Structure formats: C-alpha cells, structure tokens
Amino acid sequence: MDNLLEKINFPKDLQNFSISELNELCKEIREKIIKTVSNNGGHLASNLGVVELTVALHRVFYSEYDKIVWDVGHQSYTHKILTGRRKAISTIRTKGGLSGYPNRQESPYDAFNAGHSSTSISAALGIANAKMLTGEPGHVIAVIGDGALTGGLAYEGLNNAGRFKKNLIVILNDNKMSISRNVGSIARYLAHIRTKPGYFRVKGNVENAVDSLPHLGKPIHRFLSKTKMALKQILYNNTIFEDMGFYYYGPFDGHDLGKLIDVLENAKNIDHPVLLHVLTHKGKGYSYAEQNPGAFHGIASFDIKTGKSQFTGENFSSIFGNHLCTLAANDSRICAITAAMQMGTGLTGFAKQFPERFFDTGIAEEHAVTFAGGLASGGMHPVFAVYSTFLQRSYDQIIHDAAIQKVKLTFAIDRAGIVGEDGETHQGIFDVAFLNTIPNITVFSPAYYDEMYQSLDLAIYHCEGISAVRYPRGKPFFKPYDFESTGMSFDTYGEKDAKTVIVTYGRLFSFVCKAISDLKQHGISVRIIKLNRIIPVDPGAVASAADAEMVFFFEEGIQHGGIGEHFSYLLNKFGYKGKYFLRAITNFVPHATMLQSLNALGLDDKGMVNMILTECKN
Numbered sequence: 001m002d003n004l005l006e007k008i009n010f011p012k013d014l015q016n017f018s019i020s021e022l023n024e025l026c027k028e029i030r031e032k033i034i035k036t037v038s039n040n041g042g043h044l045a046s047n048l049g050v051v052e053l054t055v056a057l058h059r060v061f062y063s064e065y066d067k068i069v070w071d072v073g074h075q076s077y078t079h080k081i082l083t084g085r086r087k088a089i090s091t092i093r094t095k096g097g098l099s100g101y102p103n104r105q106e107s108p109y110d111a112f113n114a115g116h117s118s119t120s121i122s123a124a125l126g127i128a129n130a131k132m133l134t135g136e137p138g139h140v141i142a143v144i145g146d147g148a149l150t151g152g153l154a155y156e157g158l159n160n161a162g163r164f165k166k167n168l169i170v171i172l173n174d175n176k177m178s179i180s181r182n183v184g185s186i187a188r189y190l191a192h193i194r195t196k197p198g199y200f201r202v203k204g205n206v207e208n209a210v211d212s213l214p215h216l217g218k219p220i221h222r223f224l225s226k227t228k229m230a231l232k233q234i235l236y237n238n239t240i241f242e243d244m245g246f247y248y249y250g251p252f253d254g255h256d257l258g259k260l261i262d263v264l265e266n267a268k269n270i271d272h273p274v275l276l277h278v279l280t281h282k283g284k285g286y287s288y289a290e291q292n293p294g295a296f297h298g299i300a301s302f303d304i305k306t307g308k309s310q311f312t313g314e315n316f317s318s319i320f321g322n323h324l325c326t327l328a329a330n331d332s333r334i335c336a337i338t339a340a341m342q343m344g345t346g347l348t349g350f351a352k353q354f355p356e357r358f359f360d361t362g363i364a365e366e367h368a369v370t371f372a373g374g375l376a377s378g379g380m381h382p383v384f385a386v387y388s389t390f391l392q393r394s395y396d397q398i399i400h401d402a403a404i405q406k407v408k409l410t411f412a413i414d415r416a417g418i419v420g421e422d423g424e425t426h427q428g429i430f431d432v433a434f435l436n437t438i439p440n441i442t443v444f445s446p447a448y449y450d451e452m453y454q455s456l457d458l459a460i461y462h463c464e465g466i467s468a469v470r471y472p473r474g475k476p477f478f479k480p481y482d483f484e485s486t487g488m489s490f491d492t493y494g495e496k497d498a499k500t501v502i503v504t505y506g507r508l509f510s511f512v513c514k515a516i517s518d519l520k521q522h523g524i525s526v527r528i529i530k531l532n533r534i535i536p537v538d539p540g541a542v543a544s545a546a547d548a549e550m551v552f553f554f555e556e557g558i559q560h561g562g563i564g565e566h567f568s569y570l571l572n573k574f575g576y577k578g579k580y581f582l583r584a585i586t587n588f589v590p591h592a593t594m595l596q597s598l599n600a601l602g603l604d605d606k607g608m609v610n611m612i613l614t615e616c617k618n
C-alpha cells in the first residue's frame with residue numbers, strides 16, 4: 001500500500017512528514033521502483049541506492065527554482081516519482097511513456113537531459129552561471145556517481161567549478177560500483193578517503209563546532225571554514241576536491257535521512273562550491289540486487305520473487321566476446337579494451353582468460369581510443385569494444401590518435417542501430433555517418449552470428465589501418481533458411497534480373513527478405529544487394545545496381561552522411577538513370593521497444609513494402 005506515497009504529488013508535500021514518516025515513504029518508493037522495473041526493465045540497482053538521497057534533496061531544496069542535475073540520469077526514478085510523475089512512472093521506458101532519464105521536455109523539474117556519463121558538473125556550473133547572469137534565484141546541485149567520476153569530462157567540470165564564487169553543490173554518490181566494480185586510481189582514492197576515520201573525525205568535530213554556532217551566521221562559518229582549511233592543509237593531506245577549490249564534507253551515510261537533511265541544509269548556506277561525499281549501497285532494499293548489483297544495474301523485466309529475467313542467452317555481444325577469446329588464444333598481440341562496459345560488451349570471459357591483455361579504462365571513451373592508438377603503435381592489436389552511442393565521444397581521438405597514426409586497431413561497435421527502451425540518448429545511429437568521414441577506415445556490418453565471425457577475422461587480419469565491426473543489441477532477426485554467409489564485401493539475393501533493387505546492410509536484411517515475399521504477391525520482383533562491408537562501399541555493388549529502374553536503400557542509421565546517401569552519389573557517378581529512394585533516420589528516436597521504433601521509422605518489412613508499393617504506383 002502506498003499510504004504515504006499517495007499523498008505526494010509534488011516535492012513540497014514532503015514538508016508535511018516527520019523523519020520517521022519519510023523513512024517509511026522511502027520503503028514505499030523502493031517497492032514502487034522494484035515493481036515498475038520488474039515490469040518494464042530499467043536501472044534497478046542504481047535507483048534503489050539513491051532513494052533517501054533523493055528524498056532529502058527534495059525536502060531541503062525547492063525544485064521549482066533549485067536545479068538538481070543527475071549524472072547519467074539512470075538513477076532519477078525517485079526524483080520522477082516525487083516531481084509529479086508518481087502515476088506515470090508505470091509507463092517508464094515504454095512507447096509514449098516516461099523516459100528512463102531526466103528530460104527537460106518531459107518535466108520542468110528535470111534540469112538537464114542526460115544518458116551519457118560525467119556531464120553533471122559542467123552542466124550544473126553552466127546553469128549556476130546562467131542564474132547569476134540572469135539574477136534568477138536558486139541553488140544548483142550536481143549528483144554524480146563514483147563511476148561517472150572516472151570520466152575526464154567530470155574533471156574538466158571540477159577544474160572550472162572550483163573557482164566559482166557562489167554556492168554550487170556537487171554530491172558524490174559513492175557506492176563503490178560503476179556497472180561492474182569501479183576501477184582505476186580514483187576508485188582506489190575514494191576507498192582511501194573512506195578508510196581514514198581519524199582524519200574525518202577531527203574534521204567532523206570542527207564541523208560540529210561550526211554547526212553548533214547557528215547565530216554567528218555565514219561570515220563566521222566562512223571564516224572558520226577557511227581557517228580550518230588552512231589548518232588542515234598544514235596538518236593533513238587535503239582531498240583532491242579541496243585542492244581543486246571545493247569545500248569537502250564527508251563521507252556521510254547516504255541512507256541516514258536525518259543526517260542527509262542536516263548536511264544539505266548546511267551545504268546550502270555556504271557561499272562556495274561544496275562537495276558532499278555520500279556513501280550508498282547499490283541495490284539497497286532488494287536482496288538480489290544487493291548481492292549482484294552489476295546484473296541489476298540495467299535489467300530487462302524480471303520476476304520479483306526469483307530475481308530471474310527471461311531475457312538471457314546468446315547475443316551479438318557474447319558471440320563477439322567468445323570469438324575474440326578464440327582469436328586471442330592464438331594471437332598474443334590481441335588486447336581487449338572496454339570503457340566500463342565489460343559485461344555489456346561480452347568481455348567478461350576475455351577478462352578472466354587474458355587478464356594481462358584486458359583493459360578497463362573506466363568511463364573514458366576518449367582515453368580508451370588514444371590508449372588503443374598507443375598500444376597499436378607499440379605492436380599490439382587492440383580491439384576496443386564500445387557501444388555505438390558512447391563512441392561518439394571519441395571522434396577526434398579516432399582521427400588524431402588512430403587514423404593519422406596509421407596504426408592497426410579494431411572497433412567492435414556494439415548496440416549499433418536502434419537500441420529500444422533507453423531511447424534517444426543511446427540510439428546507435430550516428431557511428432556510420434561519422435566513421436564515413438574518416439579516410440582509410442573499413443567497416444563491416446554483419447546481420448548474423450556467422451557473419452560476425454567472418455567480419456571480425458577480416459577486420460583484424462585483412463584490413464590496413466582502422467577497422468570496425470558494428471552489430472546490433474541483442475539477437476539477430478529472422479534468418480532465411482537457405483542463407484549462407486559468403487564473407488564477400490556484398491552479396492546479391494532474390495530475382496537476378498529484377499529491375500527493382502533493394503540495397504541494405506546489417507539486420508534490416510531480415511526485414512527485406514520478408515518484404516520481398518510480400519512484394520511478390522503484388523507482382524513485384526526484387527533483387528537484393530546486401531552490403532557486408534559498408535565502408536568503403538564495393539564499386540562492384542554500385543555497378544550491379546546500375547541497371548535497375550528503381551533502387552530502394554534502407555538504412556538503420558542517420559540519413560545525412562550515411563551509406564544510403566553515399567551510395568546514391570556513387571550510383572550517379574556511375575551514370576545511373578533510374579529512380580533512387582532512401583529511407584533512413586532523420587531525427588532523434590525516442591524510447592520504445594526496438595521493433596516499435598523500427599516500425600515507426602518505416603524500417604520493418606511492413607514499412608518497406610508500403611514504400612515500394614507506393615513508389616511503384618507513382
């Protein structure tokens with residue numbers, strides 16, 4: 001029963017509750033989140049960890065004008081529930097429902113859209129400066145996880161924010177976890193801070209002394225804080241955050257609501273950037289998630305009683321990971337790199353089997369590419385397995401630290417194409433267009449597992465320079481029973497002499513196969529050109545389409561700069577006189593299931609058939 005939660009429509013309603021009622025409310029929120037994610041899938045463990053922190057934030061701040069900026073935003077479900085979306089939370093991540101991330105278009109309480117990591121401090125600082133310039137009142141709070149703090153952008157933000165002249169609060173939500181265990185020196189450093197009780201007890205005493213003088217007001221607090229900082233500098237090592245200009249307080253128990261409220265009240269009155277170090281437990285309140293926070297970081301729908309999800313088994317990522325292990329067993333030059341996505345990219349087996357050749361950079365895609373460039377220049381063959389959407393961060397590094405170096409390295413681009421419920425921040429629809437701008441790069445786009453093996457072998461052993469294999473989230477779509485992978489750069493299927501040609505690549509090939517049998521019923525025979533290597537396009541593929549009267553190109557990627565546009569350019573150069581139709585993606589694609597999105601984009605078999613029938617009638 002949501003006895004208390006039912007009384008909360010907006011954050012101001014929290015003011016009516018005592019601390020013990022708020023603790024009861026946290027229980028109800030947890031139940032709601034568990035139930036919702038068990039139905040819709042989502043980021044369970046991260047959300048369960050920040051329930052008290054979010055309630056405390058909304059109790060202390062007035063989010064009508066105070067702005068809370070959530071890093072990554074995957075932990076914002078409690079925030080959504082408390083800010084007018086209690087009922088709508090049941091629609092989260094579904095078509096037309098709430099987004100799984102903060103979204104300014106969804107609610108005025110969402111200060112900044114997110115989905116990608118480590119943006120919160122920079123965004124919060126921007127918002128705080130805008131407030132100062134426009135004279136708008138209100139505090140700005142960035143909430144960033146220890147995982148997100150491994151991303152370089154966070155330090156670019158801290159570097160500037162430490163010089164801010166007014167109140168700006170950064171809350172470090174430290175649960176010792178990224179998706180997997182957090183790695184690197186920052187993770188070690190945070191562990192070190194956590195285990196220095198003496199230092200912080202002294203610090204806490206100074207804090208208590210300051211706090212017990214409420215009537216002396218801010219100037220005294222400021223003076224004492226400054227003196228204290230100077231003293232500490234002499235007596236102890238400062239934290240990195242203080243060295244960067246912040247006042248550091250913590251670590252605090254992130255599940256002690258009363259304490260959190262006190263700490264936030266204090267932090268709000270400091271005219272200076274403040275960093276609050278809060279310790280939380282990922283998955284708190286649901287035993288399966290507490291025991292295995294990695295598996296419950298992002299999970300498909302599951303059974304609450306057993307904690308089991310039916311969406312398991314082989315997928316493109318696991319096939320990739322297994323094949324890379326096979327190659328690495330025979331080739332000591334092969335290294336695998338992940339930017340904090342070991343599980344998602346299927347590299348867990350590799351990490352176990354070849355620990356010395358496995359590198360987790362933390363959430364640092366730019367660094368990962370430059371690091372790969374370095375490894376490659378030293379004679380290794382790095383394979384950076386990365387989600388398409390996160391590779392967007394590394395465009396300059398691909399050019400400057402890989403392509404121009406003329407090194408040999410491979411990108412395994414996972415989640416290429418529509419990803420589904422994560423929505424517009426995570427769609428893998430830009431990689432083809434941006435890779436297509438870079439000289440001397442080779443990109444393969446397998447539709448099935450056996451093509452995946454071939455593509456990887458070709459990428460690693462038969463390409464000069466930079467190679468990439470891009471493959472979608474999950475499993476392949478329908479495979480025609482007589483389909484055989486040839487390993488050629490393109491293949492032709494269907495009616496040999498047909499004057500209607502469909503060109504496509506990747507998993508859309510499955511829909512094309514379905515579409516052509518439908519079109520046959522309408523008396524339209526079709527030839528299919530399936531591109532296996534999409535960059536560079538094989539001139540033979542262009543030549544073989546040149547005798548068509550109508551060419552239809554279907555592409556699960558952004559239209560501008562994509563292969564479809566490029567193919568039409570090549571066809572024109574070849575002297576093609578027929579008609580050319582391109583269906584690709586022209587806008588950001590919101591959350592829905594993968595199939596719903598492909599349907600809405602006209603990229604499933606139905607959409608293809610409709611388009612071809614319409615154009616054939618014209």
Ligand SMILES: Cc1ncc(C[n+]2csc(CCOP(=O)(O)OP(=O)(O)O)c2C)c(N)n1
Binds near residue numbers: 115145148179297390
């Ligand atoms: C640029 C980028 N790379 C990778 C990811 C995938 N990702 C989402 S959450 C996450 C871990 C974040 O850890 P933390 O900030 O500590 O949050 P927690 O889940 O522990 O609460 C990762 C790697 C991302 N969202 N953005």
Ligand SMILES: CC(=O)[C@@H](O)[C@H](O)COP(=O)(O)O
Binds near residue numbers: 043074115344422
């Ligand atoms: C928040 C985030 O960026 C990741 O957790 C992402 O949602 C993972 O996506 P997959 O579920 O496709 O691994």
Ligand SMILES: [Mg+2]
Binds near residue numbers: 147148178
């Ligand atoms: Mg964390």
